[in-house]
Amino acid sequence: MKLFPMICVYTIGREPVRKEALRMEHAAATPETEKEKRRKLILLIAMLLSLAVLIISIVFLARIKGWAGGSESTSLLSIVDSETPAPEDRQQTLSFIDDEHMIDERCAADLERLLRDCRGAGFEPVITAAYRSASEQRELFNILADSYMEEGADAESAKRLAQKKIPLPGHSEHQLGLAVDLADGREDDQAQRELQEWLAENAWEYGFILRYPEGRERITGHGFEPEHYRFVGAAAAKQIHELDLTLEEYVSMFYSR
Ligand SMILES: [Zn+2]
Known part of the structure; x- marks a missing residue:
């Protein structure tokens, strides 16, 4: 008889406690799910942002390093020498810089700025050579080789001299x-x-470098050409000028060929 009321008290007293626990459990579970959703959303946004940054970086590097395939634009740092020819299937947009000379449009505005400031400094700059097609280059070469043959050289020696x-x-x-x-x-x-x-002092400020400097023939494979300037872009021209490098040295120091 004494046990019955105790059981009743225990049971009656326990029921609200259990309900309260269930309510609290449910209440706790709902915000947790929302929290979880938010966490997943933030994670997804972070992943997408990282992916976008990665893609932008790859495209940027590809443009700088000239990873682009054969039909793309030539890199501003492309090296053309006796061993490496200019790629034949490159895409290129040329613009006239004066009545008879054309240049890659990527450097046209900087070249115009250079010429304008050069005139402002009291000079009368004229372009004596700019873009040359493969057939024009061949013609120039053949004219010189022929002149050596006229002087008595055989075909092989004339070619070597030219x-x-x-x-x-x-x-x-x-x-x-x-x-x-x-x-x-x-x-x-x-x-x-x-x-x-x-x-020599100022061209770098317009993205151009003296391509074949004096005393660097062993590196460039060319004799000193004080009139020949090459566009490499503002950042590269600044570093090449400040560190007194050739394009070959700059590319091998900062990029692998
Ligand atoms: Zn030249």
Whole structure:
């Protein structure tokens, strides 16, 4: 008889406690699910953002390093020399820089700026060479080789002699459309020297470098060409100028060929 009321008290007292526990459990479970959803959403957004950053980085690097395939634009840092020809199937947009010379449109505005400031400094810069097609390069080469043959050289020696002054067809930087030869229109030696000094000091600010400097023939494979400037873009030109490098040294230091 004494046990009955105790059981009743225990049972009656326990029922609300159990219900309360269930209610609290349910209440706790609902916000947890919402929290979980939010966490998953944030995780998804973070993953998508990381993926976007990765894709942008790869595209950016590909443009700088010239990873682009054969039909893409030539990299601004492409090296064309006696061993490496200019890619034949590249896509290129050329623009006229004066009545007869064309250049890759990626450097046209900077070249115009350079010419304008050069005139502002008192010079009379004229372009003596810019973009050259493969057939124009071949023609130039053949004219020089023929002149050696007329002087008595056999075909093989004439070709070898011509190659010392003009790159073989397919192997000139001018075929990239990123190189320009500049002279002073006044055509006296002093004017040429002064213009070349101004260019050597200032061209980098417009993204151009003196491509074949004096004393670097062993690295570039070319004799000193004080008139020949190559567009590499503002950032590369600044570093090449500040560190006093050739394009070959710059590319092998910062990029693998
Ligand atoms: Zn040149």
